[in-house]
Amino acid sequence: MTTELAFIDALRGIATHPGARGLDDDCAVIEFGGEALVLTHDAMAEGVHFLREQDPADVAWKLVASNMSDLAAKGAEPVGVLLGYAFGRDDARFLAGLREALEHYNAPLLGGDTIAAPGGQVLGLTAIGRATFRPVPSRAGACIGDDLWITGPVGAAMMGLEALRSGSGDDSAAYRRPQALLAQGQALAPHVTAMMDVSDGLLLDATRMARASALSFAIDSAAVPIAAPEDRRADALRWGDDYQLLYTLPAGAVPPVPSHRIGTARASGSAPVILDGIALTDQDRLGYQHG
């Protein structure tokens, strides 16, 4: 973990472009031809981000959806994607899911590369978007006094994964076929002071937004909508893959899309996130840290 963080810090050291915020979960935003080009790249490895047993069509869908969600958080519309594809167990199924996802998100496949990877399948997807509103929202713009909002419930992907694992027959679509909120992101972009997608867990991603904005969020856990039984609330707040949008608005402003107010931004305090009055530390498990 230390090595990994050191590597990312070193990468940040050579990411000298002013728009180069695109390491890990965030997008890069650069000026191109008088418009704002939004770029993001996600990689997924067999055995880490997906299992060999999973339906490759679902893997393809999630690869596309997670990138589209990055664009959604910038209020961007998709221009297209580039695919880095290592041949796997069932390429036809992957292709079927890819086609379905790209049609769903209206994101044409622009190009890419296919390779043999003897050690296990690794997938990469670069999504290219066009910002529909400028300045392009970032994680860093939240102001003290702002309200913190989320577009919908967390925990649905957690319940879906558990249904899949248990074979209970309960609906697993929220885990297998997550929805990126492109339309909501575009509607929100002109209004928000900060925005990001919740991919790694609400508390972890809120921590990241708080750090980027140099303030703290006081979050009321009971106000967070969950798509899970009440006794799983604590887990739902820490689970990823729901791809809701987390954003801030000036106090009292009314969101243009259905949303839930879950907290407020305060001067930087004892921790980036204060949950029900208790400061969360880095020792608390806040979400999914990418391996």
Add this chain to the structure above:
Amino acid sequence: MTTELAFIDALRGIATHPGARGLDDDCAVIEFGGEALVLTHDAMAEGVHFLREQDPADVAWKLVASNMSDLAAKGAEPVGVLLGYAFGRDDARFLAGLREALEHYNAPLLGGDTIAAPGGQVLGLTAIGRATFRPVPSRAGACIGDDLWITGPVGAAMMGLEALRSGSGDDSAAYRRPQALLAQGQALAPHVTAMMDVSDGLLLDATRMARASALSFAIDSAAVPIAAPEDRRADALRWGDDYQLLYTLPAGAVPPVPSHRIGTARASGSAPVILDGIALTDQDRLGYQHG
């Protein structure tokens, strides 16, 4: 092989954007903000595209250079890159080579993703460029009667790899640190009728250009400059990784950069490439077919 080609054909079936020529070695070219955005993605796997024993700094260099060469063939200037990085044997060395290459090509790192890939290292790089001249050169524009040109010798990477393998101490830089010809590509773009980089072998890449342009090239093997002993000429014409630019000009036109005239374009004949009067068939080994 059949499966792989079928997969790529199927991908082409969903690459519906008019600029979506970017599968495998070519770039995608799309309109964005009144300019031409040039996009390419290359993936490389340990044990296929590089060896575990190789210096990771050289691996990083080649990953960058091969993408920059794709931009060069479009007469594009680099805007930046996105990296998909699976942690490997010596991440610090990779980082050193990456930094060196990005500085050399003036291509900032805009973002990317880092992952653990238990089965072996897989790397992906997306390069973003801006076309300096429009229409952007493609492989498809060669006309009957055009001259076929190459910017420099082939075979240098082959000799470099052999030096590295034999431990002879001979210079292996051409293999380890290939040079993408960005300045030459930009100088050529306003003049060429077709252009591509030679990444997989001169005869194979000339075949691809001939097919894309729906004609045949008559190539005079003795006119092809080689950076190898004369008795290796046949190998040098089939070896990849030299990243010279291959292009066509109207008959008699004088190239703006040092180049060698190696053939002429004729009406589509018995084969896409006729070498010293002999039609080359797909059964002949023409170059490196990606695995």
